[in-house]
Amino acid sequence: MSDAPALRRRFTAGLALAVAAGLGGSWAAMRGEWVNQRDDLALRRGAVTAMALDQLVGRAGGTGEPLRAALAAWQAEQPAGTEARVVRLSGARLEASTAKVDVGDQAAPRRLARSSPEDKVLYDRGQRLRGAVEGNREGGAVKPEVEVERLAGGRMRLAGPLEEDGAVVGLVQVDLAPAPARRPPAPWPMLAVAGGLLVLFWFLAPRLGGRAWAHGLLAGALFLGGLLALGAHDIRRLERDHREAQRELSDHAREVRAGTAKLLAARGLAAAPALDAGRWDVDRMRRPRGLLDERGELDLARAEAEVRKARGDAVGAVVAAALLGLLGLALVGSGLLWRFGRALVVHRQAYRYIAPAMLGTLVLVFFPFIYGIALSFTSSNIYNTSAPLPELWVGLRNYWTILSDFGIARRGADGALIWNYLNFYWTFLFTVIWTVTNVTFGVTFGLLLALVLNTRGLAFRPVYRVLLILPWAMPNYITALIWKGMFHRQFGVVNQVLAMVGIEPISWFDTPFTSFLTAFATNAWLSFPFMMVVSLGALQSIPADLYEAARVDGATRWQQFTAITLPSLKPALVPAVILSVVWTFNMFNIIFLVTGGEPNGATEILITQAYKFAFQKYQYGYAAAYATIIFGILLVYGNVQNRVTRATEGV
Amino acid sequence: MAGAREEKVPHGLLHAFLALVVLYTVYPVLWVITIAFSGKQSLAIADLPAEPGFLDRLRAVTPWPAQWSVANFVSVFGDQPFARWVLNSLVVAVATTLVGVFLSCTAAYAFSRFKFPGRRAGMMAFLVSQMFPGVLTLIPLYIIIVQWLGLGSTRLGLIIVYATTSIPFSVWMLKGYFDTIPRELEEAAIIEGAGPGMIFWRIVLPLALPAIAITALFSFMTAWNEFILAATFMDQEEMYTAPVALRFFVGGFQQQWGYFAAGSIVVSIPVVVLFLYLQKYLVSGLTAGSVKG
Secondary structure (H helix, E strand, O other): OOOHHHHHHHHHHHHHHHHHHHHHHHHHHHHHHHHHHHHHHHHHHHHHHHHHHHHHHHHOOOOHHHHHHHHHHHHHHOOOOOEEEEEEOOOOEEEEEOOOOOOHHHOOOEEOOOOOHHHHHHHHHHHHHHHHHHHHHHHOOOOOOOEEEEOHHHOEEEEEEEEEOOEEEEEEEEEEOOOOOOOOOOOHHHHHHHHHHHHHHHHHHHHHOOOHHHHHHHHHHHHHHHHHHHHHHHHHHHHHHHHHHHHHHHHHHHHHHHHHHHHHHHOOOOOOOOOOHHHOOEOOOOOEOOOEOOOOOEOHHHHHHHHHHHHHHHHHHHHHHHHHHHHHHHHHHOOHHHHHHHHHHHOHHHHHHHHHHHHHHHHHHHHHHHHHHHHOOEOOOOOOOOOOHHHHEOOOHHHHHHHOOOOOEEEOOOOOEEEOOOOHHHHHHHHHHHHHHHHHHHHHHHHHHHHHHOOOOOOOHHHHHHHHHHHHHOOHHHHHHHHHHHOOOOOOHHHHHHHHOOOOOOOHHHOHHHHHHHHHHHHHHHHHHHHHHHHHHHHHOOOHHHHHHHHHOOOOHHHHHHHHHHHHHHHHHHHHHHHHHHHHHOOHHHHHHHHOOOOOOOOOOHHHHHHHHHHOOOOHHHHHHHHHHHHHHHHHHHHHHHHHHHHHHHO | OOHHHHOOOOHHHHHHHHHHHHHHHHHHHHHHHHHHHOOOOOOOOOOOOOOOOHHHHHHHHOOOOOOOOOHHHHHHHHOOOHHHHHHHHHHHHHHHHHHHHHHHHHHHHHHHHOOOOOHHHHHHHHHHHOOOOHHHHHHHHHHHHHHHOOOOOOHHHHHHHHHHHHHHHHHHHHHHHHHHOOOHHHHHHHHOOOOHHHHHHHHHHHHOHHHHHHHHHHHHHHHHHOOHHHHHHOOOHHHOOHHHHHHHHHOOOOOOHHHHHHHHHHHHHHHHHHHHHHHHHHHHHHHHHHHHO
């Protein structure tokens, strides 16, 4: 393994892999960052243009001939390829347009034609923007108030709402000429460095003799040196480009501001209040980004913060690339990868048989599990599932929110306790009560029935057995729905039976206790057969001579039960109890379908609560943290249970 | 036999006790049959007069329809798209079983017959995966299947998820059985010149048929009865599976108890029969580890 030529070959291969992953990965990340930057700049320039036009349209009255004249004057100042349209929602009118297609009988002003697909898109977009603005005002910014569409040939279309007295009355849409193209950073310097490193290593390696660690050290040093040099260069370049982009944006904003002010003056439109360029550089929710002040000058602190953030991202990418590369180098250099590859080849038959099943479970069982745990550290919700997780990272905040809230109950104005059923500890307490009562009942009742059924010479035993197993055989969601029906206040059978003995009908799902009883009755019905079957099987395997001997010794029946029956049942009952604790703890269907958490989530168990956070409130991150806590509780339970069992077995 | 200690308890008393318990277990089943054959959508077995007497009330809880009718069965399949929903369930369950069992067979065979690096780790991984809480994996599964792959409201999405999640349990069941098949048969076949593929298909699989059948039946039942994933993934009414459809009849504002009852009977009968036949395997499978320990 350690002769020099082999080492040289192996570590050169390892270095090649490291260089490909590290330098290549780092370069790709930088290039991606560069493209994003250009994209972002184009978008922000567009936003400034669009928002400025929006303001101009507003000051021109937003309608009629003055608007059309103002728009025409605006168009005259724009570069070729830029055009704008103004739509008013009431009456579905294209109020003004400088678009090339809107000429002749299509010229503004006109009604938008329902039959024309383009017009329909325009009108729908206006409605959507109005909905978004109104929705965001009420419930926080969640829907975009500026829509962006990429058109063919690098052109971009931006649409924002047109507002009058705080109400959205239409939209202003601008099509922008493509920004002048720039050459993206070329890969040649990276390739040159990569090749140089490999050649250098190839020629230096023979001086190292047969020492593997020296090879590893040299290859690692070369790789890190190359990556650092290249990374530092790329990051400097990225920063320079970023600053340049900011300046470009500021120049553009000042230009637009001056142009708009001139237009306003020329057309005799209101010049006050002064135009605020800071409110033109906005994100998709029309929130100012704070980079520009009202005259369009850069806010230096803010600009520096943006650059710092970009640098932080880039440094992160380089570090990740370095780790990846070193990992590759270590895997190949140490021969692990080689041995792994050999194992794959030698045992290829076994792996071929296993691969599909393993791959399936990896992707749809293990990956979701890990992804779920990762989600629990984020603020992921239905609106941002496509964003990469690191952007949504909130650390332990979800866990803290869940676990630090001890406000189970508070005093109402009249001094009565008001329970907070959404509190984690309430739900946890309820889940524990739910589990303990159900399992206790299941075990006692199941064991009792098994003892009765085990009576020698009892007639109809097989018939009883089948009838008593029936609840277990029924699909449990059907069981749950049946019992929900039977507990119906007006028509349910349970209230009818109570009426026979003169009890007033009960609204079962109105108080936590009665609601619990419904779920308990249902779960008791379906869970005792399992315990019964397990106990029965174990009872039948107890040799009869044991009792014989005990009777000869004069043991009472209770003594026989505690000294023979219970200990013989233990090996079968203990795992059955453990299983049924976990089942009951996670008995989703019964709670979800019978009580549905009524009243007000009082009878929710942890698992249904987590489900509701995820699929009724769409707080994926929060729900994932909730579910991870459930997993933690079960792990702790499993551990404690294991120790207790082992300890009692030792006695 | 533990019979010795019960000798003094009269059997009549035991029968009375058992009859009471049987009443408790059978009543909901009779109730659902009654509603199903009542021909009405109402929850009530019988309409109560304005001033009900004791006998009226007794009539209202006796699980016997006022009038026998199969109208609910006819219209749940005729007026409601229940046939389609059952078909969805059937397709999903059968496909899940085929895919899941096939993949499990090959994997279990390799785990049982070959020695290779990662064998123990692989089996342990399958075992550990059984402890993952469903709701925790449900959220990412929803994101993967519905939002990334766009397979929401499709049978394929459900099949993929059901089949893969059933693999670990099936592999453990099948591996246990493969281990009991004597190797001599395979060795003889090798001497005769049979390749590994041939041995797997022609010798091992036929011998393991009973175990495969049972694994397949469990896998089928699990998919047939699954509710949470189906309720989460299947948004469109036409793609409901039977469990989601049954809840649809009586959940929320709908109160079509007749349809629900008729549908429940149709959906339950196959699984109840299967279960009663299979329960001895299930119990031994669930408690096997304990008895040895």
